Amino acid sequence: MSILRSQVVGCGSYLPARIVTNAELAQKVDTSDEWIVQRTGIRQRHIAADDEPTSIVGLKAAQAAIADAGIDPTEIDLIIVATATPDHTFPATATQIQAALGINGGAAFDVQAVCSGFVYALATADKFLTTGSARAALVIGAETFSRILDWEDRATCVLFGDGAGAVVLKAVPGQGTLADRGILTTHIRSDGRYKDKLYVDGGAGSTKTVGFLRMEGKEVFRHAVNNLAETVRYTFEQTGLSGADIDWFVPHQANRRIIDATADKLGISHDRVVVTVDRHGNTSAASIPLALAEAHADGRIKRGQLVLVEAMGGGFTWGSALIRW
Missing domain, CATH: 3.40.47.10 (Thiolase/Chalcone synthase)
Structure with a gap:
C-alpha cells in the first residue's frame, strides 16, 4: 500500500x-x-x-x-x-x-x-x-x-x-511499512492538572507582565521519567519494536539524570543516546532539533537508521516520534 x-x-x-x-x-x-x-x-x-x-x-x-x-x-x-x-x-x-x-x-x-x-x-x-x-x-x-x-x-x-x-x-x-524512510509514528499527550509544577508566573492575559519561570524540580523529575517511558512504550507496542531496535535515542535535554533513567527504563544502551545537555543546558523546544542537527552533522545518525525522540514540558505536555532517517 x-x-x-x-x-x-x-x-x-x-x-x-x-x-x-x-x-x-x-x-x-x-x-x-x-x-x-x-x-x-x-x-x-x-x-x-x-x-x-x-x-x-x-x-x-x-x-x-x-x-x-x-x-x-x-x-x-x-x-x-x-x-x-x-x-x-x-x-x-x-x-x-x-x-x-x-x-x-x-x-x-x-x-x-x-x-x-x-x-x-x-x-x-x-x-x-x-x-x-x-x-x-x-x-x-x-x-x-x-x-x-x-x-x-x-x-x-x-x-x-x-x-x-x-x-x-x-x-x-x-510503502506503509516500518522500512519506509520518514516519520513512522508520533504520540503526544498532556495533563493540565500539573500546571503549578512548571510554569511562568506571568502573561498578557493575567498579570500583563512576562513573568519568570518557576519549577518544582523533584516533581518534574518524577513525572518526566514515568510519562516519557509510557509514551515510548506505546510506540513499541504499536510497532512491535523494542529499545534494542533503536539506533539513536534523542531525548529532550533537560537533565542528564532524567535522560539516563528514561533510557534505562526503555532498555536503550547509553552509548546510543545523543547527549548535548552538558554544553547546551535545557533549551526547551530547541533541545531535540539541536541534538539531531549535531548528530546528523557529525555522521552519527546515518540514512536508514531508526531515531527515537521524546520530550516532556510544562503543562504537563509530553510526546515522542519515531523516525526512519
Whole structure:
C-alpha cells in the first residue's frame, strides 16, 4: 500500500556566541560547578545577545537546515515554530521567519507546548504532509529562555540556555511499512492538572507582565521519567519494536539524570543516546532539533537508521516520534 511519509531531508542549528559557564554563574548566585554538574550534568549554556530575539535565532537555524536540504526556500509551504519565548504576543514568530526567508505562500504558525514543543510541531507537520495538505515543511524549535529566568533563583537559572534547531520535511511516497524512510509514528499527550509544577508566573492575559519561570524540580523529575517511558512504550507496542531496535535515542535535554533513567527504563544502551545537555543546558523546544542537527552533522545518525525522540514540558505536555532517517 502506497502512502505519504514525512521524510527528513535537512537539519540545521544555531547557538548564540556567548557561553556562560557554571563558574561564571557561581559568581552571581549561591551555587558551584560541582553542584550543578552532579544534579544536572550541565557545564555551560549559550545566551542570546540583546539583538538576537527568538525569530533571529530560529531564522539562522532554518537557513542552515534549508542549506543542508539543498532546496529553494520557496519550495516550503508550511512553517511551524515551537517556542515558549516568542518575539511578540502576536504575530507568530513563524511568520517573521517566513518573511525573512522570502516565502509568501503557504502557512506559518507557532506551537506552544514548552519543552515538548518540537515533538508537537513535528506531529502537526506530519499530519499536513501525509494528508497532502503540504508538500514541504520547515519545523523549528527556537528559544531565548534567558529572557524569562529569575537570575537570583539558583534552582532554575542554572538549568536553561538559548538556541534553535530546525528540520526540513518533504512528503515522499512510502510503502506503509516500518522500512519506509520518514516519520513512522508520533504520540503526544498532556495533563493540565500539573500546571503549578512548571510554569511562568506571568502573561498578557493575567498579570500583563512576562513573568519568570518557576519549577518544582523533584516533581518534574518524577513525572518526566514515568510519562516519557509510557509514551515510548506505546510506540513499541504499536510497532512491535523494542529499545534494542533503536539506533539513536534523542531525548529532550533537560537533565542528564532524567535522560539516563528514561533510557534505562526503555532498555536503550547509553552509548546510543545523543547527549548535548552538558554544553547546551535545557533549551526547551530547541533541545531535540539541536541534538539531531549535531548528530546528523557529525555522521552519527546515518540514512536508514531508526531515531527515537521524546520530550516532556510544562503543562504537563509530553510526546515522542519515531523516525526512519
